[in-house]
């Protein structure tokens with residue numbers, strides 16, 4: 001086995017244990033490989049090892065790896081900050097845009113999906129830690145957006161995504177994950193046009209077990225699958 005296959009097997013086991021502890025079915029929790037800065041070969045290895053989804057952060061990487069058929073055999077999601085002038089390269093090219101994080105982007109996505117004559121699935125990203133450094137809807141603006149979501153006739157919201165503050169200790173983000181779950185359940189209990197709460201995407205390498213304890217249905221894991229990212233290639 002390659003190290004990627006070993007890592008994926010290990011994470012699956014951790015997911016199984018965390019789900020079991022929470023009285024949940026591990027089969028209902030999907031594993032999204034956060035593939036940023038990893039090449040097509042690494043992505044193929046992760047898919048061969050059985051990750052459910054590939055999540056890409058940068059438009060340029062998405063375009064390059066798509067051209068190399070890197071994602072063959074797995075759905076691909078966009079999970080990074082998306083500039084409005086790049087929506088054309090993403091809408092219609094990914095199964096889910098997890099990082100719909102502001103009204104201006106929703107307008108741009110709607111316009112592009114309408115132009116293509118498609119319905120684009122998205123998640124609404126919530127800035128649950130209220131961090132200045134992060135984009136995403138506040139819980140209040142999220143509810144306002146969902147209330148009028150019917151106006152986006154070419155978009156469908158399938159759930160929520162969150163990136164809480166970077167955690168260094170286990171349990172640190174428990175409160176944020178719980179708040180996300182409460183939002184998810186509240187919205188799920190009501191009826192809104194073009195909105196159905198299927199996915200709650202939260203939890204990364206450092207904290208996915210806590211996220212599962214709090215009700216995450218999709219974890220996005222990079223480092224624990226591929227190893228540390230080299231941000232300064234020589």
Ligand SMILES: *Cc1c(COP(=O)(O)O)cnc(C)c1O
Nearest residue numbers: 034057079204205220221222223
């Ligand atoms: C990089 C990234 C992840 C994975 O982070 P790790 O800590 O490497 O597991 C998850 N979600 C998003 C949006 C990311 O950009």
